[in-house]
Amino acid sequence: MFMIFSLNRMDILPMNDAGFRRAVSRFYLDGKPASDDDIVKISECCKPFRSIAVWYLWRSIDTTPKGPIQSQQGK
Secondary structure, eight states, X not given: OIIIIIXXXXXXXXXXXXXXXXXXXXXXXXXXXXOHHHHHHHHGGGTTOHHHHHHHHHHHHOOSOOTHHHHHTTO
């Protein structure tokens, strides 16, 4: 995460991140556990911008609403 958010590296693949692995498993492998080989194969299409894909995968499993939709709830 430091390399992605602080150093702004565009091609980082956090293989040991639980949230990232959970999102890959959910969206690409029908809920089956993702192996390192599976993740590398799936990520090849995003090279050299895998950090951006990782960010979207993290956001896809985040259940807390963000942005303008959150401010309009309850109206």
